[in-house]
Amino acid sequence: MRVLEIFASLQGEGVNLGKPAVFVRLAGCPIRCVYCDTEYSWDFNGGVEMSPGEAVRRAEELGVRGHVVVTGGEPLVWMRRGLEELVCGLRRLGAVEVETSGVYAPTPELDACADFYDVSPKLSNAGVKAPLSPFYPKSPKVWFKFVVADVADVEEALAYVRERGIPLDRVMLMPMSKTPEEHAEVLRRIWDAAVRAGLRVTPRLHIVAWGNARGK
Numbered sequence: 470m471r472v473l474e475i476f477a478s479l480q481g482e483g484v485n486l487g488k489p490a491v492f493v494r495l496a497g498c499p500i501r502c503v504y505c506d507t508e509y510s511w512d513f514n515g516g517v518e519m520s521p522g523e524a525v526r527r528a529e530e531l532g533v534r535g536h537v538v539v540t541g542g543e544p545l546v547w548m549r550r551g552l553e554e555l556v557c558g559l560r561r562l563g564a565v566e567v568e569t570s571g572v573y574a575p576t577p578e579l580d581a582c583a584d585f586y587d588v589s590p591k592l593s594n595a596g597v598k599a600p601l602s603p604f605y606p607k608s609p610k611v612w613f614k615f616v617v618a619d620v621a622d623v624e625e626a627l628a629y630v631r632e633r634g635i636p637l638d639r640v641m642l643m644p645m646s647k648t649p650e651e652h653a654e655v656l657r658r659i660w661d662a663a664v665r666a667g668l669r670v671t672p673r674l675h676i677v678a679w680g681n682a683r684g685k
């Protein structure tokens with residue numbers, strides 16, 4: 470598999486917000502959302518070739534225990550090519566959270582080792598066709614994060630979850646942002662709409678602290 474970066478940071482988003490964690494970012498994404506803050510991850514030939522065992526060893530060397538985040542790119546493109554071994558191996562460091570668009574259902578072998586799925590379904594603001602796999606609304610390990618930039622996006626997210634029977638307490642709105650200024654501006658823009666919709670909001674801690682810096 471091709472690994473872009475392995476680093477220690479705080480989980481900046483979602484249900485595990487604020488937890489110290491090791492991040493393993495895999496290369497390659499075919500989805501290409503217009504707002505993507507990680508465009509450098511799209512290239513499938515990016516990063517370095519690494520066995521799952523070697524990636525686990527490097528993650529372990531960083532010394533952080535308790536939580537691991539596997540992300541990308543779209544990490545699930547590596548299913549049956551090492552992702553299952555990686556996620557199962559990383560469990561000796563702590564709980565493993567997989568960040569995914571939700572387009573691909575996990576293999577049973579991946580599902581056996583993943584503790585959380587942090588699924589970010591694509592609304593019309595992503596400008597792509599990326600249908601959600603029916604696996605996710607039914608899984609007890611799933612939390613959804615919808616990237617929103619304005620009131621219309623919040624309303625679209627609410628309609629999206631209602632249509633699919635996704636429980637509202639599993640859903641979070643996340644401000645579309647790459648800078649602290651944009652983060653604050655979008656939060657203010659969506660705040661009242663989130664209250665009206667009854668939807669929880671997750672900030673993006675790393676964006677507030679560092680902007681869109683690599684390795685944070």
Ligand SMILES: C[S@@+](CC[C@H](N)C(=O)[O-])C[C@H]1O[C@@H](n2cnc3c(N)ncnc32)[C@H](O)[C@@H]1O
Pocket residue numbers: 498504505506507540541542543544568569570571587588589614616643644645646647
């Ligand atoms: C880079 S993606 C990698 C995982 C997977 N490809 C996905 O989209 O969930 C990690 C997270 O960043 C979010 N994200 C990407 N660009 C963003 C932006 N400009 N503002 C807010 N969230 C963004 C995605 O929605 C996703 O939750």
Ligand SMILES: Nc1nc2[nH]cc(C(=O)O)c2c(=O)[nH]1
Pocket residue numbers: 478479480481482507538540541568675685
């Ligand atoms: N601190 C921090 N938290 C994150 N949570 C999910 C991330 C990702 O890019 O998938 C991410 C990231 O890039 N940085």
Ligand code: SF4
Pocket residue numbers: 498499500501502505506507508510541542543570
């Ligand atoms: S699916 Fe994730 S990594 Fe791929 S373009 Fe969209 S936000 Fe970026």
Ligand SMILES: [Mg+2]
Pocket residue numbers: 506507
């Ligand atoms: Mg990120």
